[in-house]
Amino acid sequence: xxxxxxxxxxxxxxxxxxxxxxxxxxxxxxxxxxxxxxxxxxxxxxxxxxxx
Amino acid sequence: xxxxxxxxxxxxxxxxxxxxxxxxxxxxxxxxxxxxxxxxxxxxxxxxxxxxxxxxxxxxxxxxxxxxxxxxxxxxxxxxxxxxxxxxxxxxxxxxxxxxxxxxxxxxxxxxxxxxxxxxxxxxxxxxxxxxxxxxxxxxxxxxxxxxxxxxxxxxxxxxxxxxxxxxxxxxxxxxxxxxxxxxxxxxxxxxxxxxxxxxxxxxxxxxxxxxxxxxxxxxxxxxxxxxxxxxxxxxxxxxxxxxxxxxxxxxxxxxxxxxxxxxxxxxxxxxxxxxxxxxxxxxxxxxxxxxxxxxxxxxxxxxxxxxxxxxxxxxxxxxxxxxxxxxxxxxxxxxxxxxxxxxxxxxxxxxxxxxxx
Numbered sequence: 255x256x257x258x259x260x261x262x263x264x265x266x267x268x269x270x271x272x273x274x275x276x277x278x279x280x281x282x283x284x285x286x287x288x289x290x291x292x293x294x295x296x297x298x299x300x301x302x303x304x305x306x
Numbered sequence: 307x308x309x310x311x312x313x314x315x316x317x318x319x320x321x322x323x324x325x326x327x328x329x330x331x332x333x334x335x336x337x338x339x340x341x342x343x344x345x346x347x348x349x350x351x352x353x354x355x356x357x358x359x360x361x362x363x364x365x366x367x368x369x370x371x372x373x374x375x376x377x378x379x380x381x382x383x384x385x386x387x388x389x390x391x392x393x394x395x396x397x398x399x400x401x402x403x404x405x406x407x408x409x410x411x412x413x414x415x416x417x418x419x420x421x422x423x424x425x426x427x428x429x430x431x432x433x434x435x436x437x438x439x440x441x442x443x444x445x446x447x448x449x450x451x452x453x454x455x456x457x458x459x460x461x462x463x464x465x466x467x468x469x470x471x472x473x474x475x476x477x478x479x480x481x482x483x484x485x486x487x488x489x490x491x492x493x494x495x496x497x498x499x500x501x502x503x504x505x506x507x508x509x510x511x512x513x514x515x516x517x518x519x520x521x522x523x524x525x526x527x528x529x530x531x532x533x534x535x536x537x538x539x540x541x542x543x544x545x546x547x548x549x550x551x552x553x554x555x556x557x558x559x560x561x562x563x564x565x566x567x568x569x570x571x572x573x574x575x576x577x578x579x580x581x582x583x584x585x586x587x588x589x590x591x592x593x594x595x596x597x598x599x600x601x602x603x604x605x606x607x608x609x610x611x612x613x614x615x616x617x618x619x620x621x622x623x624x625x626x627x628x629x630x631x632x633x634x635x636x637x638x639x640x641x642x643x644x645x646x647x648x649x650x651x652x653x654x655x656x657x658x659x660x661x662x663x664x
Contacts, residue, residue, distance in 0.1 A: 270434070271307050271352050272410030278345050279334075 308464055310342055310349035312492045318347040324463050324492050325388040326525045339461035340403045341386040353384035353462035355436040358399050358407035362447055364640040368455065368483050369575055369614055370541055371625065372661025373502040375635065376642040379481055380444040382435070383456030384465065388487050390520035391508070392584040393547055400457040408432070419446035437469040441476050451501070455483035463492060470499035486529040487521050493532050502662065503533060503540040509551040510560035518550050527563070534568050539662050541573040543614070546591045546599060548579060557599050561606035570607045571628070571660035576600060578615035593619065610660070629657035 314321040322329045322337055329337040331344035341353040360382035365374055385407040387400035394400055399407055409431035416434050417425075419442050425433070435443070444452050452473050459466040459482050470480040479501040486505040488496075497503070507530070509515055512523040533540045542564065546552050564572050576599045578591045596613045603611040613622040623637035632654050636644035646653040650663045 270410070270414045271350075271354070271356065272405050272408065274307050275343070275352060275405065276410070278343075 307350045307352075308354035310351050311464055311467070312489070312495070313349045315347060318344075320344045320347065320349045322349060323489055325460050325488050326522060327388055328489075336403075339386045339388045339458070340401075341384065341461050351462070351464050352404040353386060354465045354468075355434045355439075356384055356404050356408055356465075357382040357433075357435050358385050358402075358404075359383050359430075359456060360435070360443075362449060363453065363455075365451065365453075365481070366623075366637060366640040366642065368453060368481060368504045369543065369612070370481065370502055370504055371575075371612060371623065371635070371637070372541065372573055372610070372659075372663070373481070373539055374450060374479070374662060374664070375645060377451065378447075378449050379451040379453045380440070380447055380449040381453040381455045382440065383454070384462040385457060386461035387458040387485075388460050388521070389458065389485050392518055393545070393579065393582050395580070395582045396456050397583045418442060421446050437465070437472040440469050441472045441478060444473070444478055445476065449478075451479035451481050453481040453483060455481070459484055460488045460492075463496065467496050467499065470496070474499055484529075485519070485521065486526040488525070488529055490528060490532060493529055494536070497533060497536050497538050500538055503538055505530060505533070505540055505542055507542050507544050507560065507564075509544075510556050510563070511551075514550055518547065527567075531567060541575060542568075543575040543577055544599075545577045545579055546595060547585070548588050548591055548595075552591065552595050552599075554598055554602055558602045558606065561603040561608055565607045570609050572608065573610040573612065573660075574603055574608055575612045575614050576603070578613070580615065625659070627652040627655060627657055627659065630655035634659065 312323045314323060318333050320331050322342055327338045331337060333344050333346055336343050342349055342351050362378050363381045365377050365379045383399060385399050385402040385404045412432040414434055415429055415432045417439055440452060452469065454466045473480050480499060482500050482503040484503060484505055507526060508519050515521050515523045564574060576596050578596060580590050581588055593616060596616065600611050600613055609628040610625060613619060616622050617639055624633050625635035627634050630652060634646040634652050647659055647663050651658055
């Protein structure tokens with residue numbers, strides 16, 4: 255970046271989205287982190303498409 | 307955690323309606339773009355405020371040749387993409403999840419002016435940059451615009467939209483660099499806050515789109531028509547990939563469609579392929595192919611046709627006046643070396659030149 259004086263602010267104690275994600279994953283017993291590809295859409299809905 | 311927009315609640319399942327993938331997600335599932343999760347029947351975005359990279363670029367790098375020439379643009383991206391392009395040059399971020407490009411364990415940080423002299427990799431990985439922060443940083447850097455780029459802004463839709471709104475309140479311009487694969491409703495919702503776009507038209511053959519990009523052609527064409535209708539300034543780029551998107555008869559059909567549907571003043575950039583990602587076995591696009599593609603585009607009536615990724619090719623980035631045929635803008639890679647446009651008109655003959663020049 256190469257500009258100015260320090261302006262990095264710590265957010266100690268603040269929960270990040272990743273903290274929340276981890277809690278959800280633990281609570282639900284699912285690993286959203288490994289499911290990058292949605293399952294195909296069902297009849298009546300448009301396809302999710304795409305390669306994995 | 308930010309709730310997503312443009313999705314359907316189907317009991318505890320949700321269906322994302324941002325892009326044509328239309329991901330149907332059960333609780334705990336993650337979207338195809340990797341940025342969205344269904345938690346207990348609500349869709350959330352993980353990308354909001356979590357850029358994995360940002361930089362100050364010349365606007366010509368996007369590439370935009372007819373929008374604020376010579377200006378710098380604060381450019382940022384999060385992880386994720388709606389496509390799976392075999393040739394992706396930014397696959398290290400586009401084909402990653404947010405938690406893979408950030409440090410999910412470290413103490414969160416926030417960046418506000420005055421800006422630090424430098425950021426360490428560790429700080430960057432823990433940094434959150436919310437819409438107001440992006441605007442403040444952009445102003446501190448003296449950039450007139452913000453670019454949502456590198457990966458795919460459709461995959462960080464909410465973050466892009468809120469930042470665009472905040473930018474407009476401060477009279478900053480917004481630039482989207484996108485594959486154009488977005489549903490029409492969110493497109494209209496988002497592009498009302500956008501000043502310029504660079505849209506990839508990766509081919510003109512649906513079968514190739516499916517094979518090379520894991521996408522479809524029709525939604526991209528629709529997006530281009532919507533942008534035209536909305537009056538957003540945009541430029542099209544076509545990457546010429548050997549054996550995939552280098553057939554001149556297909557390029558000719560594509561150019562004819564652009565001239566007919568978008569008009570002869572629609573800028574088109576042919577870009578040279580370099581071996582990347584899953585296509586390292588292919589050679590770079592031959593220069594002769596790029597020259598022929600440019601000839602085809604001009605023969606179809608397009609006025610502003612450029613060739614990119616080819617340092618040293620004479621007039622690759624030159625803008626010619628459609629009326630008097632004189633060179634009015636010359637560029638050397640990303641630098642503007644000559645600008646003979648005054649108040650949006652050719653300095654020699656006074657013809658109006660399409661674009662946003664100041």
